[in-house]
Amino acid sequence: MNKRESNLTSEAPVRQLGAVAALALLAVIAWQLANLFLVVLGACLIALVLARSAAVLNNRSGISYRLCLTFTVLLFALSLSGFFFFLGSRLASEMTRLAGELPETVDAASKYFNLGEIESWIADHARSIIGDGAVLGNITGFSTALVSAAVGAILMIAGGIYFAVDPAVYRRGLLLLAPARARARVDDLLSALSDALFHWFAGQLVAMVIIGVLTTAGLMSLGISSAFALGLIAGVLEIVPYIGPIASAVPAVAVALTGGVWDAIWVALLYLVIQQAEGVLIAPLIQKRSVHIPPGVMIFAVLGFGALFGVGGMLMGGPLTVVAFVLVRKIWIDRQAGTPDRDE
Template identity: 40%
Template sequence: MSRRGVSLIVLSVVLGLLLWLLPEVPLLVFAATLLGVFLFSGSMLLRRVLPVSNGAGVGLFILALLLLSAAMGMLAARPIADQLNELWQQVPAAAASLSEQLSRYRWGQELLSRLQSGNISLPAGGGTTAFTALNSTLGALANLVLVVFLGLYFALDPTLYRRGIEALLAPSLRPRARAIAEEAAATLRGWLGAQLICMAVVGSLTGLGLWLVGVPLAPVLGLIAALLAFIPTVGPVLSAVPGVLLGLAQGPQEALAVVGVYLAVQSVESYLVTPYVQRRNVDLPEAVTIVALLAFGLVYGFLGMLLATPMAAVLLMLVKRIYVEGYLEAEPEGQKGVILRG
């Protein structure tokens, strides 16, 4: 067997063992890679207008993000905090109002009784549960810190880590691997740009629409819709829950108006904004997105759902470049067109 084949087998075996023994590690590395691509893209934008190195560009971009966050916090933290507090107080009241309205009907009473009968009591081992929750929280914080620092290292010197992967392959495969790595980075940059545009559009339109129909706390509901728009398909449904509850607290007509606002925003985002932006940046069919959400959500949970779409975009690109073009399309000319006989 050639060194080319051996290098591919060794790399595949190592990756397979890593996925089998430590399945969360590739997910965290991918999250760090996505963060690194984001920081490196910001550095690229700054270096177009400033004569600085990549490291200085990354530092300036992080500083700009911190200053922007601080400015927004100084200007909007107090109103947003007040609105979040009010939202936190009004949503339970809206849920109680909905329960009272449902209790007027026989079918509503039956629905409420079934929901109440499904309440889950607290486990007897409260101390063990609290200790487990504390360990999970600390583990999540530790993973977050690792992802941030790893993403920073990737952004500061992406060539170093790309060459490290190339060194594991035979010399004849390295130019191809370099081209695929550059295309993967371009795919992630395109997905990030498209996602940021979609989030901004969803948040702005949701806040404006809810304000027009007279729903309280429209700005904070728009912010929630923008943040949850990062999760395709599932995020918009989750973002609509507090808005619909607040609409129900004002009456059935207001609730229908809120539902209409969310449906209109999602229609604009799904049929106008996303197709235009995503097709210009990432070639990812909608069915593949839904399958990726289900698969990565079942395997990795909430974090898997957050990263399902960019991972699906990269995996689809790898399948196309490595398997379809690198293997199937490389079939010898003499074998093409031959019909298999049973």
């Protein structure tokens, strides 16, 4: 063994220890700045969709990238504005109706599933813990959570637009943070992350729209009240892999119970058929270029991120799992398999 090989061998444990320390430091920072981390991740997802859509338009039309980006942002903004302009009042009224029917829905569920004693125990236990004077605090806390969610959504959108204006600047900045000899590897890792996140998120957006439309149409055909609101809930919760579709079926079945047990059975069958169609027909078509993550890994990863970061972690559990999966594959598995580094 020559001197150079001996030095490389002796440096290997130090480099591995440094990599572990860096990952541990990043984990601590992410834990302390969890909400900011989730907002930045959401902004990155929005930026990927905007930037790649604008790039496609730029390549096909020859118009400048920034003008294409402006057109893309306006198109998305007009689409959302049109949705809420034409359907916003109906959505608001159905959401209000759902909230108003909640006691009746709970009573129907208690009747059919014999949950009366459990419901009373939960209510008494909650009153003993919370106390009568905590109602105002709960309302205030709920309002604060809504305001925080709204501010987070605005920051995601604004950050996504800023990132999409000149993504190369931010990419170069990240590369400059890496040692010179590792920049090729980091650049390759960033490319893999951006491709995986874009294809996952674009596929999820399409799936959300399809599931929302199919669920709304199915519930309307069955004569279920608040079908539009329930369909929107199903579409939004589709972003939480595997867990979201199950959670979205619960309020629909509960609402259907107010009309009778057979209505609830038909609604449950409707959700089952739609999810089977999504898994067999829709998902393979819209996510064939996405990172394939085994269902068991995805489910427990989403639950884990939910336990770590709360509701935000649950909603962003999909992209967080994609990031973790790509990092493990590129940093650990590929190197263990003997994939040569591009900078060595």
